[in-house]
Amino acid sequence: MSVFRAADGALGPSGGAPKRGGAACERHPKGSVTERLSEERPFVALAPFLRADSRVVTLGVRPTLGDYTAEERRLLRQARRVLFPTMRFADVLEGGGCRCFPSAATYRYQRWRPLQWSLGAFLNLPMVRSRLCYGEKAKREIPRMFQPPFRVLGPRSGRDPVVLVDSWAAWEAVAQQENPVIVSEWVDYRWRHDVWVAAGTVLAWRRVPWDGLSDADAIPWVSGCPDAAASPVAERSLWVCRRAGIDDGVLVWGVRDGLEAFFFEGMKRPPPTLKNAETRSTRPALIFSALIENLDSTHDHHERGKQP
The missing domain is CATH 3.30.470.20 (ATP-grasp fold, B domain)
Structure with a gap:
């Protein structure tokens, strides 16, 4: 059952058991807001990185989208951009018509190496010879395609290591790790x-x-x-x-x-931060400033109020 029915009184704020009386489900949970968007305040954020910025209404991150009131979900749909929607909600918000920053695609590409390498191959980017292995059959073909030394990369960017395989015995050990893995030619x-x-x-x-x-x-x-x-x-x-x-x-x-x-x-x-000769800036502040400049230069406009 959809968590969005919470606003109709069918479910509790977290999608649980029904409440008596639809009005009970419209009570604002702790931390909810009743503010309106304006030309001076057109952005809504979930993650609280920009809580101090007067241009942003910050809702905070909750367990499900059903934990936001109907009014708060309306703010999300009307926002010029939904900022820092988190990987948990970005796909659903974009599927519901919201424009998110960072985008759902950004969250996926940042974290998943196989997606990055598939993108590089599809766009014909210059890449060293490599092979995506999604199962044991693909791994069994590696001795036919590569000779040590070569690299093996785990799927999670920033978390899984890059391992240099310098012998077939080393490959047998590395090949036992969970799928998928990327086998890549080692170059100087x-x-x-x-x-x-x-x-x-x-x-x-x-x-x-x-x-x-x-x-x-x-x-x-x-x-x-x-x-x-x-x-x-x-x-x-x-x-x-x-x-x-x-x-x-x-x-x-x-x-x-x-x-x-x-x-x-x-x-x-x-x-997380960028330091120059005079100041240290946080990543959220930096990319929000870049977004503002981009929107101003492209004269981006977003019609509000079309969705209930």
Whole structure:
């Protein structure tokens, strides 16, 4: 039974047992709001990252969408953008007609490596030879397709390690891990370009020494667009994000020693803060500012009040 029927009195606020009298289900739970949107305050947020911003009505994250009152759900439908809807609710909100930032696609791509690599292959991005293994049959074909050393990447970006397999005995051990896995040719990378794109803008970038395996979280970021040498990577990153509907993410590109060509290596979640010579800014504040600039430059408008 749909959690949205909570507003009709059929279910309790969390989709539980029926309440006596429909009016009981319209009582505002703790933390609910009764505010209206306006030209000066057109945004609604779920996650409370921008609670102090006067342009944003913050509802907070609740267990289900049925835990928001009918009025609050109306605010979500009328908002110019629903900010930080969380992975839990982004798909449902977009399916119901809301425009979310970050988008549902962004949440999916940020977290799931197989989706990132499938996107790279579909868009014909330059990539090293690789194989997505969704089961034991695909894993049994690896000795026919690769020779050690090669890399094995787990499916969860930012959580699962990248392992160098230097023997078939090592492969037998790694192949026991849960599916899916990505098997990727190991190449002599020298550099890695990380390009942080948000709301159609390059927010920051960095170039770090890289062997194709280790991470480089301690290396500082540079605000704004990259220098001339890295601008092709930035342009390609913007293009990928536009095509895939990704509005917040770090695209990763590997560069081999002595070569100008760069290879798509997936995505990472952006850093929590960005520091320059004068200030330190949080990721939510940075990407919200980028969104505002993008909306102003494109004269984005969203008709309100069409849905009840």
